[in-house]
Amino acid sequence: MEKLIIDKTISTPMIHFDAAAGILEINGESYPENVSKFYMPILDWLKEYINSGADGFVMKFNIPFFNSSTSKILLMIFDMLEAEVQKGKHISVRWICEQENEIAIECGEEFKEDLEVLPFEIETYE
Amino acid sequence: MNIKKRVFKMDKIFAKENQVLEEAEKLIENNGFDSDSDCEKYRSLYEEYRTLLRQTVKVVHLADLVQHEMKTVSMELEKVSRTDALTNLYNRMYFMKKYIGEWKNAVRNGTSMGLLMIDIDFFKEYNDTYGHVPGDHCLQAVAKQLNCNRHRPRDVAGRFGGDEFVVLLPETDLSGAEMVAKNLLKDICRLDIEHKGALLYGKVTLSIGISSVRPKSDDRTESLIQCADQALYQAKKDGRNCFRVLAQESFKAF
Numbered sequence A: 001m002e003k004l005i006i007d008k009t010i011s012t013p014m015i016h017f018d019a020a021a022g023i024l025e026i027n028g029e030s031y032p033e034n035v036s037k038f039y040m041p042i043l044d045w046l047k048e049y050i051n052s053g054a055d056g057f058v059m060k061f062n063i064p065f066f067n068s069s070t071s072k073i074l075l076m077i078f079d080m081l082e083a084e085v086q087k088g089k090h091i092s093v094r095w096i097c098e099q100e101n102e103i104a105i106e107c108g109e110e111f112k113e114d115l116e117v118l119p120f121e122i123e124t125y126e
Numbered sequence B: 001m002n003i004k005k006r007v008f009k010m011d012k013i014f015a016k017e018n019q020v021l022e023e024a025e026k027l028i029e030n031n032g033f034d035s036d037s038d039c040e041k042y043r044s045l046y047e048e049y050r051t052l053l054r055q056t057v058k059v060v061h062l063a064d065l066v067q068h069e070m071k072t073v074s075m076e077l078e079k080v081s082r083t084d085a086l087t088n089l090y091n092r093m094y095f096m097k098k099y100i101g102e103w104k105n106a107v108r109n110g111t112s113m114g115l116l117m118i119d120i121d122f123f124k125e126y127n128d129t130y131g132h133v134p135g136d137h138c139l140q141a142v143a144k145q146l147n148c149n150r151h152r153p154r155d156v157a158g159r160f161g162g163d164e165f166v167v168l169l170p171e172t173d174l175s176g177a178e179m180v181a182k183n184l185l186k187d188i189c190r191l192d193i194e195h196k197g198a199l200l201y202g203k204v205t206l207s208i209g210i211s212s213v214r215p216k217s218d219d220r221t222e223s224l225i226q227c228a229d230q231a232l233y234q235a236k237k238d239g240r241n242c243f244r245v246l247a248q249e250s251f252k253a254f
Helices: A035-051 A068-086 A102-113 B012-029 B036-082 B092-109 B123-130 B132-148 B174-191 B223-237 B248-253
Strands: A004-006 A014-018 A023-027 A057-062 A091-098 A120-125 B113-120 B156-161 B164-170 B206-213 B243-246
Touching: A004 A035, A014 A035, A023 A035, A035 A068, A057 A068, A068 A091, A068 A102, A068 B036, A091 A102, A102 A120, A102 B036, B012 B036, B036 B092, B092 B113, B092 B156, B092 B164, B113 B123, B113 B132, B113 B174, B113 B223, B123 B132, B132 B156, B132 B164, B132 B174, B164 B174, B174 B206, B174 B243, B206 B223, B223 B243
Parallel strands: A023 A057, A057 A091, A091 A120, B206 B243
Antiparallel strands: A004 A014, A014 A023, B113 B164, B113 B206, B156 B164
16 A cells, blocks of 8 residues: 655644554644645545554554644544444554643543543653 | 434533434334334434534534633733733833824824833943842832822833833823822832932932823824933933923924
């Protein structure tokens, strides 16, 4: 499967999806003007990756700020991963935030609250 | 037929959506369908709607969290942007905003406005004698007194820069402004802040320039400040610890 790598811009995060290396990272602020245009290829890549039988991977998110449309995308991703774990896959999420970014931590807790089986770890760094 | 009734936190603003869910659940439980396959289709749609609604509720909740934080930060920034960090008085930029606003008011209502330009006497010598930290304390003490002497809510005190302060007195003529200046000189003297570098008085004193104007629409807004500044120059020239007045009649000169 081809890698999906998108550079960070002022309003969109860096995307680093590498199936061979098992790396799935989203890193940076997210408030694109057109959220679906930016995220649809990402969601498609993820669906294809999962459908190809991928298992035992970790998705890392470090998104210090995101708009409401992005939060909808994130909920879609988490629900998709949750459904896969319910089917028996081993997938987990690491929600990474700066220690001082209380809002990002709180948002992580909000996402975690709705999940039943998907392991969702909130990690902070200084 | 069994349905998953996973409870999720829902605000009262989604009461109608919740009601739709409950009615759908009742329909499924009572099995009011022609066939099992219809019931299964309905159940699947119900669950999908439930998931999407949960996402929407969460999106709204997250947006509220972020907007509340941004509003708090924006209010803090606004306060910082209008305040002089050392003295807590308004900074020059915000003072000028208030000044322009009051000027327009005065033009519209035909009222007068007074202005005091204030300088700490021999402040450079104060810094040289006592150091910059005590210098900062001296600025803070003067600023505090300026604030205490600001009796009406619309009066505005600001730090213009360095040891220069300014007080704007809306709806105030020269005699009113003189009264404020007289009290200020007296109250600063009463603080009795030692100043060995000020040979004449041995303590911190002020020089004040006063002006007042009943502005017309074609007057330049800066002219009142320039006028008070000229009066301040005169007060310093005349020995300091005093105020001087430059009347409205002299105003056109600027």
